[in-house]
Amino acid sequence: MASRTIKRITIYTNTARTFSSKAEKNVAFLGLGNMGGYMAANLVKNGFKVRGYDPSKDAQKAAEKDGVTSANSIAAAVDGAEFVVSILPSNKIVLDAYLGKDGVVAHAAKGSLLIDSSTVDPNVPKQIFPKAIEHGSGFIDAPVSGGVMGAQNATLAFMAGGRKEDFDRSVPLLKAMGAKQFHCGAVGAGQVAKLSNNMLMGITGMATAECMNMGIKMGLDPKVLLDVLNNSSARSWSTEVYCPVPGLVPTAPSSRNYDGGFKNELMVKDLELASGMALGTRAPIPLGAVATQLYRIVQSRGYGQKDFSFIYQLLQEETEKK
Ligand code: NAD
Numbered sequence: 001m002a003s004r005t006i007k008r009i010t011i012y013t014n015t016a017r018t019f020s021s022k023a024e025k026n027v028a029f030l031g032l033g034n035m036g037g038y039m040a041a042n043l044v045k046n047g048f049k050v051r052g053y054d055p056s057k058d059a060q061k062a063a064e065k066d067g068v069t070s071a072n073s074i075a076a077a078v079d080g081a082e083f084v085v086s087i088l089p090s091n092k093i094v095l096d097a098y099l100g101k102d103g104v105v106a107h108a109a110k111g112s113l114l115i116d117s118s119t120v121d122p123n124v125p126k127q128i129f130p131k132a133i134e135h136g137s138g139f140i141d142a143p144v145s146g147g148v149m150g151a152q153n154a155t156l157a158f159m160a161g162g163r164k165e166d167f168d169r170s171v172p173l174l175k176a177m178g179a180k181q182f183h184c185g186a187v188g189a190g191q192v193a194k195l196s197n198n199m200l201m202g203i204t205g206m207a208t209a210e211c212m213n214m215g216i217k218m219g220l221d222p223k224v225l226l227d228v229l230n231n232s233s234a235r236s237w238s239t240e241v242y243c244p245v246p247g248l249v250p251t252a253p254s255s256r257n258y259d260g261g262f263k264n265e266l267m268v269k270d271l272e273l274a275s276g277m278a279l280g281t282r283a284p285i286p287l288g289a290v291a292t293q294l295y296r297i298v299q300s301r302g303y304g305q306k307d308f309s310f311i312y313q314l315l316q317e318e319t320e321k322k
Helices: 036-045 057-065 074-078 091-099 123-135 147-152 164-177 189-217 222-230 264-281 286-303 308-320
Strands: 002-006 009-013 026-030 049-053 083-086 113-116 138-141 156-161 178-185
Touching: 026 036, 026 074, 036 049, 036 057, 036 083, 036 147, 036 164, 049 057, 049 074, 083 091, 083 164, 091 113, 091 123, 113 123, 113 164, 123 138, 123 189, 138 164, 138 189, 147 156, 156 164, 156 189, 164 178, 178 189, 189 222, 189 264, 189 286, 189 308, 264 286, 264 308, 286 308
Parallel strands: 026 049, 026 083, 083 113, 113 138, 156 178
Antiparallel strands: 002 009, 009 178, 138 156
8 A cells, every 4th residue: 555645634545456454354334325335345345244234125135236235224234343334315314323222333343443434514423433432433434525436436535534543444445445545634524625625626617617608608619618728727627527518528427418427416415514614613615605506506496416517507598598
């Protein structure tokens, strides 16, 4: 494993797709949805024994095909497991799953390590951490970036918060499920990094859509405009990889009817979580606030399931009305 340290953030990059330390192998996996299904499958591929729980029987059946053993409750899944990995939809579901009467903390094995990869408010891991420690387990928050494709191809980036020794212990699992692992600081720091990243992604996506639309409406050839942006000071991931104008970047969701990307409804969720975080610190987020409102409008018009770059269509439609 190669590692380099930039100030207080340590970045670990995979140099091989498999790893040798498999002394600890039993993993309970909670949440076998779009992300978790692939992540659990990648743990199995890397030699872990995975017992999964999801209230959706379809999700459990799909995971069984990938070698995951089904459990019929959280308690049954975590019983005796050395690791628990979860990737769940919301603050409330994560808090209930960990701190509820029949939840993870009440039933986890002493000495186990709990890893929550859900995207949630940083206060959620901060509430779970002391209870986990009191019980005798370690806990880190380790949200992910890279989407469903990243989960499928094990190229996710993990942004972790927690004790260094817990992070180090999690690395073999994170490497089985992703390509990069960042230790961002104390518990909750992973969520802060994730939400900061996604707010910036939402803002640059919105700005790219706005400026591409303006230039095209002024008569520029869309290809020429994109070429200029990609070779000038406005270049970003949004212009290079994720252009919101259909047909210019063949692999971008915009070129496949805005399907199969990062859903607008998940962008709204992350922007709302980031806005809550900013409110707590009183950090001004004028652009984040505008982005939240615009992506909410896309959702209220019925396009929540489309990739968030669909915002370009909204702006284009507004221009057409003039
Ligand atoms: P999903 O809805 O596809 O999957 C969530 C799964 O959790 C569902 O199968 C649901 O049945 C299950 N679940 C609900 N309550 C449960 C419980 N108590 N115990 C066990 N399982 C339970 O959602 P997803 O797209 O996989 O996203 C999961 C998390 O990952 C979210 O926090 C999301 O914000 C984050 N995320 C998603 C993406 C993405 O592109 N989909 C990217 C990065 C981060």
